[in-house]
Amino acid sequence: MSQTEGQSTNPTSNGNVNNRNGSNGVVYPSFASHRLRLNPSVDHKSDNYEDLQLDFSPLLFSSLERYLPPAFLNSSRDQKVNYMREILLRYFPEGERTRVQKHREYRQKIISNYQPLHRELYTMHAANFFVPSFLKAISENTEESYRNIMSEPSPGVLTFEMLQPRFCEMMLAEVENFERWVRETKFRIMRPNTMNKFGAVLDDFGLETMLEKLMEDFIRPISRVFFTDVGGSTLDSHHGFVVEYGMDRDVDLGFHVDDSEVTLNVCLGKQFSGGELFFRGVRCEKHVNTETQPEEIFDYSHAAGRAVLHRGRHRHGARATTSGQRINLLLWCRSSVFRELRKYQKDLSSWCAECQREKKERQRQAVAATKLIRFGPGWVRSPYSRANGEAATSEEKDVIGGSSHKVLQPEGLEELEVFRLAPDYFTGITQTSRSCSIVDQRTEL
Structure with missing residues (x-):
C-alpha cells in the first residue's frame, strides 16, 4: 500500500x-x-x-x-x-520491494518444478542431523555447556563438531541432484554471492524452512551467549547456501567480510587438500582495510561435519583447494534490529578491534596530554597531576591565570576536559594493508 x-x-x-x-x-x-x-x-x-x-x-x-x-x-x-x-x-524502497517480489517468483518457479532427492532434509530432524554432544549443549543452553563442546583457537572463532556423517552425505547428494536438474532443464540460477561463481542457494530450492529452524533453535541460542555485541540475540533472517571448491570449481576465495552478523560455516566433504580458512581480525566498515595485528592471524583447516562460527565482520578468506573437491554449507545469520540500531551509532564500535585500539590510543594520548597543556604564554603542568606525574591529592591546587583550580575531577571528567583543551592530540589511526572486500548476497541473475 x-x-x-x-x-x-x-x-x-x-x-x-x-x-x-x-x-x-x-x-x-x-x-x-x-x-x-x-x-x-x-x-x-x-x-x-x-x-x-x-x-x-x-x-x-x-x-x-x-x-x-x-x-x-x-x-x-x-x-x-x-x-x-x-x-x-x-x-x-519500492525498487527494492519489486526486486524481492521477482526473487519470490523465481524461487517459486524452482520449487514448483524441482523434485527433491531426500525429502527428510526439508524438515528439521535434529536427532538425525546433529551429533549428540551438540544436541546436549543446546538442550542445557548455558555458556558452560557450549564451552564443553567448543574450542576457541582465536578470539571470536568457535569450532565444534556439529553434523552427522549421514546428514553430510544426504546434503551433498541433494545438491548434486539439484545441479543435475539445473543442467538438464537449462534453468539459469543465482549463485550464492558476489564472489563465488559456483555453488547453490539452499533457500531457493525449498530448504528455507529447515534452515530457519537451524538459525532460530540452534545458532541463535549460541550467538546469544557469544555474539551479543553484534545482535546475536536478535538474529531474525538468514541466507543459506553451499559453496564448491576444486577442479572446475572455485579455487579459493579472496579476503572479505560477510553480509551477516554471525556466520556458520560447516564442511560437508568430500576428500580434498588445502582450502584453509584464514582469519585476520574483526573490523567495522571504517576500518575494514586496516593493518592486521599479529595476534589476529589464525588459519583453520576444515574437517567434514565440523563447524566454524564467527562474526560476519571477521575478515577472512579461503586458501586454494589444491586437490579433490571441498563443499561447505554456510548460513549467514542477520539481525534487522542490530542493523537498524547501527544507523544511530556515533561512537566507536565495541566489537571492532581497530575501534578498540583507537579508543585505547586516545586514552593514552589523553593521559599524555594532561602532563603538559598550554595555557596562554609558556607551558605549565597539568592541573590533574603533580609535576612528577603522580596523582594529585584533593587538597592540592594549581594557580592558573591567578585563580585557584581544583586538582581532582569527578571520575570520567578528566578525559572529557582534555579533549576540549587539546583537540590536536586526537587523530584517527588508520593504516591500510591488503584490500578487504564486502561480499554480498547475489540478488540478480
Missing part, C-alpha cells in the same frame, strides 16, 4: 485506515519521526505476526517489537505493525 510520509492516516495490516490517535490514547508521531529504542524491553512478550500478509518476515516484526517506545508496547497489533513497517520502508 502506498502512502505519503507524514500523512495523518494509519494503514493497518488488513488494509483498513485508522486515525493516528490510538485507542489507548497514544498520539502517534509522523512517520518521519518513527524511531526504535536503543535497548529492548526484555520482559515484553511480542505479538505473533505469522497470520498476516506482510512485506517483511513475520519474525522481523516480532523482533523489532521489543524495541518500540514504551508507549507503543500495549498498542493494538495493527498499530504496532504500521509503526514498524514505516521504519522498515525507509530502508526498503
Whole structure:
C-alpha cells in the first residue's frame, strides 16, 4: 500500500485506515519521526505476526517489537505493525520491494518444478542431523555447556563438531541432484554471492524452512551467549547456501567480510587438500582495510561435519583447494534490529578491534596530554597531576591565570576536559594493508 510520509492516516495490516490517535490514547508521531529504542524491553512478550500478509518476515516484526517506545508496547497489533513497517520502508524502497517480489517468483518457479532427492532434509530432524554432544549443549543452553563442546583457537572463532556423517552425505547428494536438474532443464540460477561463481542457494530450492529452524533453535541460542555485541540475540533472517571448491570449481576465495552478523560455516566433504580458512581480525566498515595485528592471524583447516562460527565482520578468506573437491554449507545469520540500531551509532564500535585500539590510543594520548597543556604564554603542568606525574591529592591546587583550580575531577571528567583543551592530540589511526572486500548476497541473475 502506498502512502505519503507524514500523512495523518494509519494503514493497518488488513488494509483498513485508522486515525493516528490510538485507542489507548497514544498520539502517534509522523512517520518521519518513527524511531526504535536503543535497548529492548526484555520482559515484553511480542505479538505473533505469522497470520498476516506482510512485506517483511513475520519474525522481523516480532523482533523489532521489543524495541518500540514504551508507549507503543500495549498498542493494538495493527498499530504496532504500521509503526514498524514505516521504519522498515525507509530502508526498503519500492525498487527494492519489486526486486524481492521477482526473487519470490523465481524461487517459486524452482520449487514448483524441482523434485527433491531426500525429502527428510526439508524438515528439521535434529536427532538425525546433529551429533549428540551438540544436541546436549543446546538442550542445557548455558555458556558452560557450549564451552564443553567448543574450542576457541582465536578470539571470536568457535569450532565444534556439529553434523552427522549421514546428514553430510544426504546434503551433498541433494545438491548434486539439484545441479543435475539445473543442467538438464537449462534453468539459469543465482549463485550464492558476489564472489563465488559456483555453488547453490539452499533457500531457493525449498530448504528455507529447515534452515530457519537451524538459525532460530540452534545458532541463535549460541550467538546469544557469544555474539551479543553484534545482535546475536536478535538474529531474525538468514541466507543459506553451499559453496564448491576444486577442479572446475572455485579455487579459493579472496579476503572479505560477510553480509551477516554471525556466520556458520560447516564442511560437508568430500576428500580434498588445502582450502584453509584464514582469519585476520574483526573490523567495522571504517576500518575494514586496516593493518592486521599479529595476534589476529589464525588459519583453520576444515574437517567434514565440523563447524566454524564467527562474526560476519571477521575478515577472512579461503586458501586454494589444491586437490579433490571441498563443499561447505554456510548460513549467514542477520539481525534487522542490530542493523537498524547501527544507523544511530556515533561512537566507536565495541566489537571492532581497530575501534578498540583507537579508543585505547586516545586514552593514552589523553593521559599524555594532561602532563603538559598550554595555557596562554609558556607551558605549565597539568592541573590533574603533580609535576612528577603522580596523582594529585584533593587538597592540592594549581594557580592558573591567578585563580585557584581544583586538582581532582569527578571520575570520567578528566578525559572529557582534555579533549576540549587539546583537540590536536586526537587523530584517527588508520593504516591500510591488503584490500578487504564486502561480499554480498547475489540478488540478480
